[in-house]
Amino acid sequence: MPQMPTSMQAVALTARGGPEALQPLWLPVPKPASHEVLVRIQAVALNHLDVWVRKGVASPKLPLPHLLGSDIAGEIAALGEGVSDLQEGQPVLLNPGVSCGHCERCLSGHDNLCRKYQILGEHRTGGYAQYIAVPRANILPMPEGLNPIEAAALPLSALTAYQMVFDRAQLKPFETALVLAATSGVSVNLIQMCKIVGARVIAVASTPEKKVLALQLGADEVIDSSTDQVQAVKTLTGGEMADVVFDHTGADNWQQSLRSLKWGGRLVTCGATSGHEAITPLNWVFFKQLSILGSTMGSKADLFQVLQFVKQGRLKPVVGHVVGLLQAREAHLLLENRQAMGKVVLQVP
Numbered sequence: 001m002p003q004m005p006t007s008m009q010a011v012a013l014t015a016r017g018g019p020e021a022l023q024p025l026w027l028p029v030p031k032p033a034s035h036e037v038l039v040r041i042q043a044v045a046l047n048h049l050d051v052w053v054r055k056g057v058a059s060p061k062l063p064l065p066h067l068l069g070s071d072i073a074g075e076i077a078a079l080g081e082g083v084s085d086l087q088e089g090q091p092v093l094l095n096p097g098v099s100c101g102h103c104e105r106c107l108s109g110h111d112n113l114c115r116k117y118q119i120l121g122e123h124r125t126g127g128y129a130q131y132i133a134v135p136r137a138n139i140l141p142m143p144e145g146l147n148p149i150e151a152a153a154l155p156l157s158a159l160t161a162y163q164m165v166f167d168r169a170q171l172k173p174f175e176t177a178l179v180l181a182a183t184s185g186v187s188v189n190l191i192q193m194c195k196i197v198g199a200r201v202i203a204v205a206s207t208p209e210k211k212v213l214a215l216q217l218g219a220d221e222v223i224d225s226s227t228d229q230v231q232a233v234k235t236l237t238g239g240e241m242a243d244v245v246f247d248h249t250g251a252d253n254w255q256q257s258l259r260s261l262k263w264g265g266r267l268v269t270c271g272a273t274s275g276h277e278a279i280t281p282l283n284w285v286f287f288k289q290l291s292i293l294g295s296t297m298g299s300k301a302d303l304f305q306v307l308q309f310v311k312q313g314r315l316k317p318v319v320g321h322v323v324g325l326l327q328a329r330e331a332h333l334l335l336e337n338r339q340a341m342g343k344v345v346l347q348v349p
């Protein structure tokens with residue numbers, strides 16, 4: 001067995017602010033505790049969460065330096081005490097949610113409602129580094145046919161999309177779904193999952209390239225984000241409007257999203273890229289009998305279902321950009337400037 005190095009290359013968040021707050025550092029290789037596994041990281045994908053934490057909008061009291069990065073793929077480097085069902089060298093994908101494992105919510109399969117719920121890279125150390133130690137429960141086998149970069153593109157955004165479509169919206173095959181920001185990390189999964197259900201998908205995108213990608217992923221129609229969204233949905237649905245709107249764009253588009261719903265429609269929100277504070281006319285909500293559903297992540301078990309879709313060839317990871325770990329600042333700018341199409345993935349040496 002090769003000797004384990006004692007230090008590792010990392011890119012750490014050393015302050016709260018712009019991309020310059022990300023600094024290359026050498027850190028000690030973590031030791032796996034009891035019932036933990038040490039993973040040698042090969043790829044880590046970015047999420048908007050990384051930008052929120054960097055800016056201090058999410059988890060502002062986190063001690064620094066901190067390692068971002070929730071979506072991690074690699075291979076097992078060492079096993080902690082009490083882990084006997086895995087082998088060193090085995091390729092793995094990490095589930096980004098960590099929970100207590102013994103409360104009522106954890107035991108009923110709603111671990112993402114656990115009061116001790118943590119996300120790798122947000123509440124605990126993440127994957128902008130060569131190694132990470134995680135609980136055994138967070139280890140999944142690498143999906144067959146995927147390389148580490150493709151696999152890393154999946155967990156957080158696909159889990160988020162899964163819960164939104166199957167649990168919160170409970171989308172039906174005869175329904176129409178409106179998916180905003182069509183080529184974002186979550187939306188590329190939303191579009192594909194809405195099509196797995198068999199629903200009609202209207203996507204909203206801002207550039208010709210993004211529209212083409214949305215259609216390739218299965219969207220039935222695409223609306224240009226510069227046009228009047230409500231009017232466009234009205235025209236496409238013959239005045240019926242959408243049964244479900246999937247939105248993580250936030251305040252800027254909130255009222256348009258509500259107005260794009262039919263009577264009795266559901267709006268599912270999992271984020272607010274353009275800001276958290278939006279005005280909700282309550283008469284729209286009660287008179288049209290709308291449901292506004294919040295969603296964060298999905299349960300650990302949901303990721304098994306997501307990987308089943310991948311195995312069946314019905315869900316494909318969408319990797320837009322691959323850059324080296326030390327180019328993490330450039331990767332953050334791609335996300336922040338909304339230039340990304342699909343996932344931005346850091347390749348770890």
Ligand code: ZN
Nearest residue numbers: 100103106114
């Ligand atoms: Zn719990």
